């Protein structure tokens with residue numbers, strides 16, 4: 313019995329140590345091979361008080377729409393979600409209506425109609441095979457969750473988009489592949505998407521590749537985690553509530569124990 317208990321305790325001891333380890337170092341990875349580190353950028357949405365920079369999100373939407381959407385879908389985001397970026401109903405409706413979607417009419421016939429606010433972003437390819445066929449065999453992933461699904465998140469995206477370089481002379485770059493210093497293995501099937509003045513920003517911001525990468529990463533970070541601002545707001549109010557509750561319970565505790573303490577003092 314005693315022996316059994318001991319084993320159990322040991323088992324939990326190691327489990328707890330492992331748990332503590334991952335708690336302390338959440339970003340650790342045991343991937344084989346060289347791990348690439350990405351330059352850390354100053355994101356408006358990092359830190360416990362961080363929120364998305366609206367202007368940057370709007371510019372990022374423009375970059376996505378004018379550059380990335382030719383190859384990448386955003387199928388988990390509905391046009392009406394763009395209201396979170398500060399657009400009103402009319403603007404969202406007009407933006408959606410620039411795209412067309414397949415639907416069926418009352419007679420059951422397939423028709424094309426302009427997209428509505430409630431539709432999801434229209435993907436550039438009808439299916440994955442068409443997407444591969446259009447990109448020399450490489451699959452351009454849907455970008456809805458890309459910032460959450462890659463380690464390094466927005467830093468990785470920024471590094472990747474600005475990481476195109478001339479290949480070193482000893483590196484053979486096959487046709488249809490491009491050298492990128494931040495892609496695992498350095499050869500990527502995506503041609504460099506961002507060039508100086510690739511878009512003309514409505515707000516007059518200079519469209520350098522670094523600026524566009526920052527904006528599109530901010531926009532895609534929001535797409536990956538639209539509830540981030542609410543989550544932080546609720547988190548902060550919960551912490552404030554718990555703080556007040558702790559202070560109140562401390563004074564309540566003192567008051568409840570006061571008669572017992574004073575009796576203790578008298579008897580001692």
Ligand code: HEC
Pocket residue numbers: 375376379380381382383384447450451452453458462469472473499500501502503505506528
């Ligand atoms: C001409 C088509 C094309 C355009 C335009 C394009 N991409 Fe890509 N992208 C691809 C392809 C193809 C891949 C897959 C590459 C591979 O697997 O080697 C890819 C892969 C990616 C990846 C995944 C990298 C990884 O870690 O697996 C990200 C992120 C990405 N693209 C972001 C973007 C963003 C952001 C834009 C707009 C600024 C953009 N792409 C524009 C074709 C494109």
